[in-house]
Amino acid sequence: MPFCGEIMEPLIQCRNIVKIHRGRGIGEIRHGFKAVDHVSIEIERGRIFGLVGESGCGKTTLARAILYLDPPTSGSVLFDGVELGSLKPSMLRKYRRRMQIIFQDPHTALDPRMTIYDSLSEGLINIGVDKPRRDKKIRELLDRVGISSTYSRRFPHEFSTGQRQRIVIARALTMDPEFLILDEPVSNLDVSIQAQIINLLMDLKRDLNLTYLFISHDLNLVSYMCDVVAVMFEGKIVEQAQTEALLAHPEHPYTRRLLASIPGGAGGF
Amino acid sequence: MNEPEPLLKIENLAVRFSHRGKIVHALRGIDISFYKDEIHGLVGESGSGKTVTATSIMGLLPRSSAEKISGNIFYKGKNLLLMPEEELRTYRGRTISMVFQEPAKYLNPSFKIGGQIEEMVKLHMGLSKAAARARARELLKLVGLGRDERVLDSYPYELSSGMKQRAMIAIAISCNPDFLIADEPTTALDVTLQKQILELIRTLKNIEDMGVLFISHDLAIIKEIADRVSVIYAGKIVESASKESLFDNPMHPYTRLLMLSIPDARHRGQKLAAIRGQVLDSTSMPKGCLFAPRCPLAEQQCFSLMPELEEHDRGHLAACHFVGKSWNL
Numbered sequence: 071m072p073f074c075g076e077i078m079e080p081l082i083q084c085r086n087i088v089k090i091h092r093g094r095g096i097g098e099i100r101h102g103f104k105a106v107d108h109v110s111i112e113i114e115r116g117r118i119f120g121l122v123g124e125s126g127c128g129k130t131t132l133a134r135a136i137l138y139l140d141p142p143t144s145g146s147v148l149f150d151g152v153e154l155g156s157l158k159p160s161m162l163r164k165y166r167r168r169m170q171i172i173f174q175d176p177h178t179a180l181d182p183r184m185t186i187y188d189s190l191s192e193g194l195i196n197i198g199v200d201k202p203r204r205d206k207k208i209r210e211l212l213d214r215v216g217i218s219s220t221y222s223r224r225f226p227h228e229f230s231t232g233q234r235q236r237i238v239i240a241r242a243l244t245m246d247p248e249f250l251i252l253d254e255p256v257s258n259l260d261v262s263i264q265a266q267i268i269n270l271l272m273d274l275k276r277d278l279n280l281t282y283l284f285i286s287h288d289l290n291l292v293s294y295m296c297d298v299v300a301v302m303f304e305g306k307i308v309e310q311a312q313t314e315a316l317l318a319h320p321e322h323p324y325t326r327r328l329l330a331s332i333p334g335g336a337g338g339f
Numbered sequence: 340m341n342e343p344e345p346l347l348k349i350e351n352l353a354v355r356f357s358h359r360g361k362i363v364h365a366l367r368g369i370d371i372s373f374y375k376d377e378i379h380g381l382v383g384e385s386g387s388g389k390t391v392t393a394t395s396i397m398g399l400l401p402r403s404s405a406e407k408i409s410g411n412i413f414y415k416g417k418n419l420l421l422m423p424e425e426e427l428r429t430y431r432g433r434t435i436s437m438v439f440q441e442p443a444k445y446l447n448p449s450f451k452i453g454g455q456i457e458e459m460v461k462l463h464m465g466l467s468k469a470a471a472r473a474r475a476r477e478l479l480k481l482v483g484l485g486r487d488e489r490v491l492d493s494y495p496y497e498l499s500s501g502m503k504q505r506a507m508i509a510i511a512i513s514c515n516p517d518f519l520i521a522d523e524p525t526t527a528l529d530v531t532l533q534k535q536i537l538e539l540i541r542t543l544k545n546i547e548d549m550g551v552l553f554i555s556h557d558l559a560i561i562k563e564i565a566d567r568v569s570v571i572y573a574g575k576i577v578e579s580a581s582k583e584s585l586f587d588n589p590m591h592p593y594t595r596l597l598m599l600s601i602p603d604a605r606h607r608g609q610k611l612a613a614i615r616g617q618v619l620d621s622t623s624m625p626k627g628c629l630f631a632p633r634c635p636l637a638e639q640q641c642f643s644l645m646p647e648l649e650e651h652d653r654g655h656l657a658a659c660h661f662v663g664k665s666w667n668l
Contacts, residue, residue, distance in 0.1 A: 124529040230617055260384040261556060265600035265613035272610070287530060290559075294602030317604055331534040333559040 079151055081249055081281050082113040082136065087145035089128070089135050105131040106142070107305035113249075118275065118282040120296030120313070122289050122328070128305040129285045133251045136283070137169055138162060149249070167197070170242035174254035176234035180226040186212075186237050187222040193244050211240040214277075215270060232263035236270065243274070251283045256291070268295070289328050293317055301325045345372035345413075346550040347396070347435075347518055352410035354391050354400065361622045365391040367574040367629075368410065370648070373518065378544060378551040380565030380582070382558055382597075384618055388574040389554045393520045395420075396552070397437055398427045414518070433463040436516040440523040442503035446495040452479075452506050453491035459513040478509040481546070482539060501532040505539065512543060519544075522554045537564050558597055562586055570594050573619040573629040576648055580655040590657035592666075593630050628659070635666045 089106040105128045113119040123129050135142040138154050147154045149165055157165060173179050180189055190208045199207070209219040215236040217229075226234055235255065242250060252271065256264040272295075275282060286292050292299055293313050300310040301324065309322040320326045354366040366388045373379050383389050394400050396412055398419060412419040414435065419427065439445045447455060456478055457471040466474060475491060482505040484490045495503055504524060511519060521540060525533040541564060544551050555561050561568055562582065569579040570593065578591040589595045599612035616633045619625075627642040628634070634641065641660055648658040 124531065232617070260618070261558070261597060262384060262600055262614035262618075265602075265611040266615075268602065269610055269613050272608075289530070290604065291602050293604035294607055313604065313607065327531055331530045333533070333537070333557070333563040 080112040081115045081150060083148040084109060084111045085146045086110055087135055087142045089131050090143045105305055109307050111300060115281050118284055118296045120292035120299040121285045121302060122292045123302035124287055127302045129302055130253055133253055133285060137171060167245040168247050169249040170247040171251040172238055172242050172255050174257050176238045179238045182226055185223050185225055190241050190244055211243050215240045232259055235267055249281045253285045290332050343374060346375045347373040348413045350411040355407045363621045364574055369576050371569055373550045375550050376548050377566045378553050378564055380561035380568040381554045381571060382561045383571035384556060387571045390522055393522050397431055433514045434516050435518045436511040437520040438507050438511045438524045441527045442507045448495050452493050456510055456513055459510055463514045478513055482509045500528055504536055518550045520552045575629055578657045584655045590651060590662045591659050592634050592636050636661045636664055
């Protein structure tokens, strides 16, 4: 815990991130496409930071840049005060353990030829955890996400989409991360399953003291989940505010357009 | 009072497939009536039988894998299910037409948009080449693509996904159909486009006086567009009512839970009312209510006796033994 009066540093600080996809074609395309355009965001510990925008606006590219999966073309990412770009590959790998990402489609996120026990133990083996501790950890995690650990020898195809997303979440937690990027984690799920996964994510955040970057195209869902919301449009953050303020006083015309197009009106039912 | 005659009427429609030696119950006997000038929303989760309902009406069910189709689909006094393929072809695409979820999949990538619209009106309405061209131009104007002459001579890849969906809609309404089926027409589109397409479908319904079956998994979209709503679960209609009645007074526990499980910014941090368990396995054939294993109200009789879809309020039907009973979440 910080001392009284000390200002807690944000867990994630992005400064002027630019990501240009190298062009392969002719003319305009050859010069590259600026997918993320000078984005600066800060994510405080224990918060849920929402990133909302339409497909192709650069949400996922930004997420990958933050994790240094696709390092940014320019700009810097600070995780817990350390600039990721300055780290040697071996150190970067150590830092990356503390941050994990969960993708939209659990069907492609799990290896179809590995049992879920193997999928979950892969990372633990890499960092040298012995078998008894591995078994215990996997049992605990599966239990936590609501999958019976007696199923751990089964393959992904034996589970429903909702269960698979639970397994993907458990796998992300094997490294004891502090920070999770959730990239449209419920978009592929049915409404009744969506609610189960959202409740699970909220419980995990509280119990494990996690920080989330929650990415979605659904402003209604983002404003339900998040403390702070940033609206992304054509690679830029066009507006960022506390959720209540954003809903009550949207400033940017694009935010207003997003709010107006929520079916059934803002605030759902 | 004189009840208006339905435009299209589905009676006790059941569809079974055999798949890897198992029988899959896609539809377990549904009744729906569609009326002229009305948008009927059909809402349900994946695998609940929404698309099978649509493809049964269109006569597009693969006949080889369909183990058994029973029931009736009456359109203007004729049973579509008993109609020979040649006769069905004069209805399909002409008086009964369909818009699909992914426009990119259903447009032919190697023909220009104009040509794909012209093909329809030449075939079904016997228009000449010049008349077909004029009709294509008129249709594109109707769906909001009229400003740019170039659309007519574009290939599908040159259009954005919103434009492609508009072009699909132009093809679907090219022969002035009586009945339009829209199967999740906005699911593949961005939210801002979604709103425009919903408005377009409503406008066209008013101009063309069509009956519309609008299929979606999203209650919020259904609330936006439908006049009447049916909720389908595991191949059975569990509730059917006018939109106002359904959203003001949902009767079936499944409908009520669906509404509660939608996140709402005003209740941030509160738990969502998740529906426990999984959707019913479509190969099982329980005696009782299909929703009973997940239902907070279920009692002994729910597992032994299937509730009938009955009228509980004027025009408001629900299939539950405990309509109106409340529960603690």
